[in-house]
Amino acid sequence: MKYIISGITTSLDEAEETLAVKAAGLLRVEPEFITSWRILRRSLDARRSRPPVFVYNVEVVLKEELPASPPPAKGIRVERKDPPGPMTRSPAALTPESTPGKAAFRPVVAGMGPAGLFAALTLARLGLPPLILERGKKLEERVSDVARFWRDGILACESNVQFGEGGAGAFSDGKLTSRANHPDTVWVKEILVQLGAPADILLDAKPHIGTDRLRTVLKNFRKLLLNLGCEIRFGARVTDFMVRRDRLAALIVNNREEVVADKLILAVGQSGRDNYERLRERGVHLEAKPFALGVRVEHPQEMINQIQYGRWNSHRRLPPADYILKTRIDSLDRYVYSFCMCPGGMIIGAAAQVGQLTINGMSNRRRDTPWANSALVVNVRSTDFSGTDPLRGIYFRDEWERRAFRQGGADFRAPAQGLMDFLRDRPGDLRLPVSFHPAVTPADLRDTLPDFAALALKEGIGAFGRMMPGFISAEANLIGVETRTSSPIRITRGPDGQSDGIAGIYPCGEGAGYAGGIISSAIDGIGAARNLYQSGHR
Numbered sequence: 001m002k003y004i005i006s007g008i009t010t011s012l013d014e015a016e017e018t019l020a021v022k023a024a025g026l027l028r029v030e031p032e033f034i035t036s037w038r039i040l041r042r043s044l045d046a047r048r049s050r051p052p053v054f055v056y057n058v059e060v061v062l063k064e065e066l067p068a069s070p071p072p073a074k075g076i077r078v079e080r081k082d083p084p085g086p087m088t089r090s091p092a093a094l095t096p097e098s099t100p101g102k103a104a105f106r107p108v109v110a111g112m113g114p115a116g117l118f119a120a121l122t123l124a125r126l127g128l129p130p131l132i133l134e135r136g137k138k139l140e141e142r143v144s145d146v147a148r149f150w151r152d153g154i155l156a157c158e159s160n161v162q163f164g165e166g167g168a169g170a171f172s173d174g175k176l177t178s179r180a181n182h183p184d185t186v187w188v189k190e191i192l193v194q195l196g197a198p199a200d201i202l203l204d205a206k207p208h209i210g211t212d213r214l215r216t217v218l219k220n221f222r223k224l225l226l227n228l229g230c231e232i233r234f235g236a237r238v239t240d241f242m243v244r245r246d247r248l249a250a251l252i253v254n255n256r257e258e259v260v261a262d263k264l265i266l267a268v269g270q271s272g273r274d275n276y277e278r279l280r281e282r283g284v285h286l287e288a289k290p291f292a293l294g295v296r297v298e299h300p301q302e303m304i305n306q307i308q309y310g311r312w313n314s315h316r317r318l319p320p321a322d323y324i325l326k327t328r329i330d331s332l333d334r335y336v337y338s339f340c341m342c343p344g345g346m347i348i349g350a351a352a353q354v355g356q357l358t359i360n361g362m363s364n365r366r367r368d369t370p371w372a373n374s375a376l377v378v379n380v381r382s383t384d385f386s387g388t389d390p391l392r393g394i395y396f397r398d399e400w401e402r403r404a405f406r407q408g409g410a411d412f413r414a415p416a417q418g419l420m421d422f423l424r425d426r427p428g429d430l431r432l433p434v435s436f437h438p439a440v441t442p443a444d445l446r447d448t449l450p451d452f453a454a455l456a457l458k459e460g461i462g463a464f465g466r467m468m469p470g471f472i473s474a475e476a477n478l479i480g481v482e483t484r485t486s487s488p489i490r491i492t493r494g495p496d497g498q499s500d501g502i503a504g505i506y507p508c509g510e511g512a513g514y515a516g517g518i519i520s521s522a523i524d525g526i527g528a529a530r531n532l533y534q535s536g537h538r
Contacts, residue, residue: 113167393488
């Protein structure tokens with residue numbers, strides 16, 4: 001008989017092997033009564049006022065059922081896990097319940113970010129291996145182009161942090177947290193582990209892969225898709241959509257080649273602005289949606305460790321500390337919050353267009369740089385955009401990316417300012433090193449932000465300083481601008497997942513306005529593939 005025990009704790013000096021003994025004690029049985037056990041979830045409870053502890057949910061298998069429920073213990077929950085019934089199947093199962101009619105054409109997936117990759121995998125496992133079109137390059141070439149951009153400031157417009165195999169997530173922390181409790185989440189993580197991600201992403205409450213490990217995962221993902229019969233074409237940008245009787249009929253690739261396609265998974269990411277402009281022209285319904293923008297803050301990682309862990313900060317088992325901050329600015333009716341915090345990481349240039357600059361955070365698996373960084377952003381409402389064009393949020397975002405580009409020196413250096421100087425409304429000088437590549441230029445960041453965002457950030461940082469004493473420091477720097485927290489547009493879609501306006505297009509992922517990270521994008525891609533499959537391929 002299986003039992004799940006939630007809330008077992010161990011100190012920093014206790015090994016995980018003690019969990020079996022602790023579980024036995026909570027169940028009031030001898031350790032030998034447990035035939036097997038495994039960790040289901042692991043988290044860290046670290047508060048400056050008391051020693052940090054690890055918290056576990058553990059599944060144990062007993063030789064036989066307990067004669068009575070164990071007595072309650074503070075902070076502990078014990079549940080009996082009954083065996084599944086004969087009709088139970090995984091909600092992530094991809095086996096079809098019925099076989100639809102034969103597809104008129106091979107389905108196409110545009111984009112190889114998380115949404116596109118998992119959509120393609122889902123289709124392939126359903127017996128419909130798609131043609132995959134990616135405007136950027138394969139990972140090995142893309143890494144070289146990005147390294148040159150960070151070193152020399154030379155941007156490859158179709159091979160950069162935004163475009164190429166793996167999408168924008170390939171140059172990120174590889175965080176796998178998601179607010180949605182979706183049944184496909186576990187399946188997505190299991191696939192990633194099979195492809196080379198560390199196994200602990202299945203256990204940790206805040207799982208992350210790291211940019212370096214993501215590269216192995218992505219190469220193996222490509223091999224898997226090819227082995228399943230998918231065709232992958234790099235350097236293949238979708239430039240137009242041919243429509244007949246309000247249905248997709250074909251795609252134009254690289255302005256010259258026609259690819260017959262009546263079913264398209266559209267997963268082109270946030271930076272596929274040209275695709276969205278063309279979709280609007282062809283009659284697809286789009287709408288402006290809220291997003292957020294702001295700056296990145298960078299502290300010494302050791303400082304964040306001291307703030308978060310207190311006197312236990314140097315313990316060898318503690319990971320680089322992170323934080324999550326949020327506050328409401330009543331006077332401005334705005335929210336300020338941290339986003340995509342990268343312990344032991346670096347801030348990177350993430351531009352995809354000449355003349356525009358945006359930044360992001362990244363870290364490797366070990367999170368072992370001297371810096372901790374996080375976006376500090378302010379919510380932007382669709383009413384902040386002037387006009388009625390559904391793409392007005394993109395135009396608004398473009399404006400601030402262009403300003404940041406000019407403030408940095410018009411060569412992809414990023415404008416930067418000491419945190420204390422920003423709060424005191426003075427340009428100041430950067431006296432401490434920063435992680436950003438290719439380089440930074442001292443600047444007044446108020447000139448790279450909407451007035452409401454600059455004011456809200458000043459108030460918000462003040463509040464964060466009260467929440468985390470030591471956060472406001474002369475050793476902290478701000479770098480701008482962070483604009484890609486989420487998409488400022490949404491391609492509306494019906495209950496069957498198809499776009500409103502043109503049948504046969506299944507928009508999904510972060511760029512289409514339906515996700516906000518690796519896990520949620522992957523899940524949305526899976527859903528789009530299932531919708532396509534269930535449509536019957538007419």
